[in-house]
Amino acid sequence: MGGESATRTAPHSGGTSRGPAGGRLGQRLSGLAVALGLVLFLGGFGWGAVAYLPYTVPTSSMTPTIDPGDRVLAQRVDGAEVRRGDVVVFKDATWGDAPLIKRVVAVGGDRVACCRDGKLTVNDKAIEEPYLSSEDKRAVDMNFSVTVPGGRLFLLGDERHGSLDSTAHLTDAARGTVAREDVSARVDAVVWPMNGMLPRPTGFEALGGLSSPGPLRTITAMIVAGAVLVLGGGAYGPVAKRLGSRSRTEPAGAR
Structure with a gap:
């Protein structure tokens, strides 16, 4: 009709809203990586403490x-x-x-x-x-x-x-x-x-x-793998959140 406003709010690109920090699946995988990493890291140190003695x-x-x-x-x-x-x-x-x-x-x-x-x-x-x-x-x-x-x-x-x-x-x-x-x-x-x-x-x-050979190489591999998983899993949330914020602040392209 003639009196109807000609302005409408444009829909967001894609028509869907992203979940926080990269989505629930990403968060779950991140938490699983951290948990597994802690098991490997602490398990490796515990095994090493039981199996080995340090000497100077x-x-x-x-x-x-x-x-x-x-x-x-x-x-x-x-x-x-x-x-x-x-x-x-x-x-x-x-x-x-x-x-x-x-x-x-x-x-x-x-x-x-x-x-x-x-x-x-x-x-x-x-x-x-x-x-x-x-x-x-x-x-x-x-x-x-x-x-x-x-x-x-x-x-x-x-x-x-x-x-x-x-x-x-x-x-x-x-x-x-x-x-x-x-x-x-x-x-x-x-x-x-x-x-x-x-x-x-x-x-x-x-x-x-x-x-x-003793289990030292296996213990070292456990500790290193655990540290990588903990750091990688812990970093996922902040990185995904930053990427999500950047994508939301980008101007929409001409349609």
Whole structure:
């Protein structure tokens, strides 16, 4: 009709209203991501606290594998699980009051000797030890031969010329060996500085299976994945809200 107003409110583009912060489905997925992330993150830390012990190495007896002041993570293990080549944490009253870190080079029943052409031998087999420094690979001044009693371990430092290890206790009744039950943990990695997992001692593989790697990589993956999910899920709401506000304030195009 002639008196009818010619002005009407233009409908919003699309004819529908968006839900807050990107919609209910987005919010639910965001909350699920945060919840799952917290489970992974806290579960990883909890698992790590139960499975591992931290140690700071005060001496150079394990260089160049572990330097003085390095922070390591050692998996809690039973002494019966220890195998040749493992770097272990142990405490023996005849060696002192503090926990010590050395490498197991022979187990009960083995005959360990040094040196043949500068190399350690176990059961007459020369052992390749790539973790030794070039100087220690020429350890021709070391001279010993020990048959390890059952249930005991023979341990050496990777710094062969300066380590107070089994060679410093050869005159003891146990011929420098340590009981398996004195071992409390096996070193998996140097975490500060971030040198990572210790190399596999493949030189001992021909004498028997090596220890399986601990769960440290799995634990680390859980913590990282959890952190990503928490941060990503937590950021979704503010980002979606900002994008939604921007789209509502944009001028409508000519129709």
